[in-house]
Amino acid sequence: MNTFPDGKRRQRVRAWVEQPRVQNGIIGLILVNAALLGLETSSSAMAAAGGLIVLLDRAILAVFVGEIALRLYAHRAAFWRDPWSVFDFAVVAIALLPATGPLAVLRALRVLRVLRLLTMVPSMxxxxxxxxxxxxxxxxxxMVLLIAYIIVNAMQSYTEAEQRDTKRAVEAAREHIEADLHAEMRSLRDEIRVLKSLLSGNASNPPALAPDRTASERR
Incomplete structure (x- = not known):
């Protein structure tokens, strides 16, 4: 007997939560809450109206909690099958963590409440x-870019290795040619020295003149 009325009630709650006016109101509160979170980072704003900012933040958080509770009541288990609903629940639950204790650092994630716009705006x-x-x-x-990078890097390394081998071969050939040239120059200098010594020896000992064949023949 209670199943049908409860089902009708859930349908009415679901229809009310999903109507455009409520959705637009939640979007407006998300934007206002984003502005309040920004003001909380300003020391001058907190000094001037810190109590009002905190009060408005808590009031908006209470509205978010009520909206999540109504959606949980309306959708029941289907709520947890929707990733966007789970995201909304997690964002609101983080804001309920205590400001002190080991979980206090997670309250910095309150800024994620702005991301609820992603769940509220269909285009987003x-x-x-x-x-x-x-x-x-x-x-x-x-993966394709990684493979291309590996190929280019390997080719560059291979090219550098080839360049090093070519450079070593050229240097070895140059050293060999220089050694041959030095040897040839030394040999040429030795030959020139020998030739000079021969020429200087012939100059000091001139060769004998050949006899006058005409005179001998006459005798």
Whole structure:
């Protein structure tokens, strides 16, 4: 007997939560909350109106908690099958963590409440969905770029090795040619020295004149 009325009540709650006025109101509160979170980082703003800023932040957080509770009541188990709903729940739950203790550092994640715009605006959800769907393709592109980088790096290393081998071969050939030239120059200098010594020896001992054949023949 209680199932049908409860089901009707859930349908009414779901219809009320999902109507455009409520959704637009939540979006407006998200934007206001983003501005309040920015003001909390300003020491002058907190000194001037810190109490009001904190009060408004808590009031908006209470509205967020109430909205999540109504969605949990309306959707029941289906709420946890929707990734966007789970994201909303996690963002609001982080804001409820105590400001002191080991979990206090997680309160810095309150800024994630601004990301609730992604769950509230359908066009943003489509953009995020498209980006997430493109991740496998981006991974493939990254693999192709990695392979290309490895190939280019290997070719560059191989080219550098070839250049080093060529340089060593050229240096060895140059050293061999220089050694041969030095040997030839030494040999040429030795030959010139011998030739000079021979020429100087012939100059000091002139050769004898050949006899006058005409005179001998006459005798």
């Amino acid at each position: 959800r489509r953009v995020v969905g498209a980006l997430l769907a493109a991740i496998p393709g981006l991974g493939s592109i990254a």
